[in-house]
Amino acid sequence: MTGSTKTPRERYRQQVREEVKEKAWQQIAGSGASALSLNAIAKQMGMSGPALYRYFANRDELITELIRDAYRSLADAFLAVAAVPGPALTELARVLRRWALADPHRYFLVYGTPVPGYHAPQDITGIASEMMSVLLDACAAAAPEPAPGADARAFEEHLADHRDWAEGHPDATPAALRLAMTFWSRLHGTLSLELAGHFTGMGLDPALLFEAEVDTLTAR
Amino acid sequence: MTGSTKTPRERYRQQVREEVKEKAWQQIAGSGASALSLNAIAKQMGMSGPALYRYFANRDELITELIRDAYRSLADAFLAVAAVPGPALTELARVLRRWALADPHRYFLVYGTPVPGYHAPQDITGIASEMMSVLLDACAAAAPEPAPGADARAFEEHLADHRDWAEGHPDATPAALRLAMTFWSRLHGTLSLELAGHFTGMGLDPALLFEAEVDTLTAR
DNA sequence: TGTACATCAGTGAACGCGCGTTCACTGATGTAC
């Protein structure tokens, strides 16, 4: 916090940028990310459309910023869990679910239908690997046994040879690598079905499915 | 096939409708479902925009039709599996993955980010429960054991009391109900992450993760 | 087989709309002497 003395103008700029993003999220909540309109945001803020170009180069830059913030908020929540000692895997699962339910549109911006032609800038994939790193630590600490099934074992062997994504974790066992991927994949399975509304009308509680899945991941 | 003698005009109408949908899919593949434009489709077919209103009441009706066709194609693939005797669960998994990979945009139209404000007409949810019914039969045939973990067991008990979605299957055991939900949720977890590109750049083969998950579901 | 009429596919003009983005500008805020 030393070199970050902000002039009033810089402070103001940042304030307006935040307000723009806030209105952008509201708009996404109402009509989806693809309908996001700079002009509509400006009008909602009582400004003229072109004024926003003082704060964002164009529409794409705004969307990228929203995606970056979304990743960042989840990564920060994960890092906060990692900062506390003790068994972390269950806690990571809860944090993930809480984050997803807190703002489904934010969830879908990150894990939903990809925007055709959009490629996330590299710093965003960096944030994603921060999360993976936290998850891998928790999986390694859980010291999982090798999987029983033949195909599951084959996957572990595959992971032992393909660990690019686990760069900072050369000591993670194949079983730990598999646990991380399974954790990620299973929990996103229940969450994406739940948030997309595929359980509504079925008369069951998605929270219990989620807990059950966490159970199978952390058991033993 | 008795009363369905088609006049040439009816045949032609249906042909054009099919071509419109075909171009619609191409357009979705290129720029996403929300960018789907009747005018652009018409132009691509060498027709004027208003001409399409002979075939679809409006844009929404076209999209609904696409979604219905998507559901129908998956349900038909499931029913084809059910028509063959023998253990079906692994085969259903393979069919699901093949269907998803065959056209990722079709997958996302059904299981991706929901369109805000859009509600599927009732006949579509009917198709969805056709699939669930096939899945439940396969799960019942697998005769799964009750789950080991406490939360997993709690979920089974919950399902025993909340079986609205399993209406036609009053004899399905709680373990079978749980297997169906787990199957559905886990496989969609790997598929949605894979198709959204979250595994690209990680250097692992999503097919092996999928097989491993199928393994854990059908084992024992 | 031929004529009269009804049906229906497709056109082109038009409406109103909102979009992203540029540009030249006004007026307020901050900076330098």
Next chain:
DNA sequence: TGTACATCAGTGAACGCGCGTTCACTGATGTAC
């Protein structure tokens, strides 16, 4: 403390665009006698 200048937020007009949708119409195809 006061003046001269530079910076920068925001405006309003304008550009070109494509959208969904309606409407009155032409011309081809099918139907009835």
